[in-house]
Amino acid sequence: MKIADEHITLFKSALKQASLRITSQRMAILEEILHSDQHRECDDIYSSLRAKHVSVSRATVYRTLDLLEQVGFVRKMDIGDGRFRYENKLKQPHHDHIICLQCGKIVEFIDPHIEQRQATISKDHGFELLRHNHQLFGLCERCRDGETVPSKGTDA
Amino acid sequence: MKIADEHITLFKSALKQASLRITSQRMAILEEILHSDQHRECDDIYSSLRAKHVSVSRATVYRTLDLLEQVGFVRKMDIGDGRFRYENKLKQPHHDHIICLQCGKIVEFIDPHIEQRQATISKDHGFELLRHNHQLFGLCERCRDGETVPSKGTDA
């Protein structure tokens, strides 16, 4: 059994447990997220599904992504350009992001030192740390070498 | 001569150098930023000025804040709740933020270890680091102790 199938089963259980209905739209949106390693935006998912002739609306994509976030299947991230990105949270441990300001490429990183410092800093300031947002913005190797053209990928 | 006055003079010079005009609105918005240590949002600045009977529009506040950011007097920050915050950049060195999810309180921090790690991580991934965004979200001491009531301060 593939890992994605397990996640589909898990999601169905979660829906049942919450007395929510298993609809074709919800399952299609889930699969779209599961079968992509990207950081997807709503409109992107919406277009993908429409291209596959899945009958769905933007409203439903938003509602389902929120639902997926609530059950912990998806991480909703704000890279500061006015559009939320959603990524599969199940298959990856916690990480932060490096974002190319020119081509929009997103690379993931995790640094135990930083995680540790965050905990210490919060405590020192009397805060109970619940979550964090850490993004590095810059130019990736290809963009620095002029191999790319400025894109609308992100202008965060 | 007060430090704020120096900044006012500096801003006037910057305007002249760029062939931009010294208007009452621009000066009022600058002073509003200079005389506050807070992280202000546009509407907040707009309301403050109107309360002081300064004739200004939201459009001008936005335009001037962008201008102040361009000349390096102000830092524009996105804490993820859909409204930009602006803070006086002249009087403070670089720092990041800890934000209380309940009362919206914002505390500043700077950590050399983290700054160092960010540089290393970027380099390791072939990125030229240009800027970063680092925010810790949690509950401040007072909110943890139940001394406050949930506010609309920020729901980032």
Add this chain to the structure above:
DNA sequence: CTTTCTGCAAATGTTTTGCATTCAA
């Protein structure tokens, strides 16, 4: 005087929402 700036109102762009219709259970 000339050119920039301002204020207004309209536009923008993403996300949310009300409501009638459709559909899962």
Add this chain to the structure above:
DNA sequence: TTGAATGCAAAACATTTGCAGAAAG
């Protein structure tokens, strides 16, 4: 059958923009 989910179009909301009139230099 019936309450929940969907799709549509309208609303929301912060921010931006076009343009005519105001004002700086």
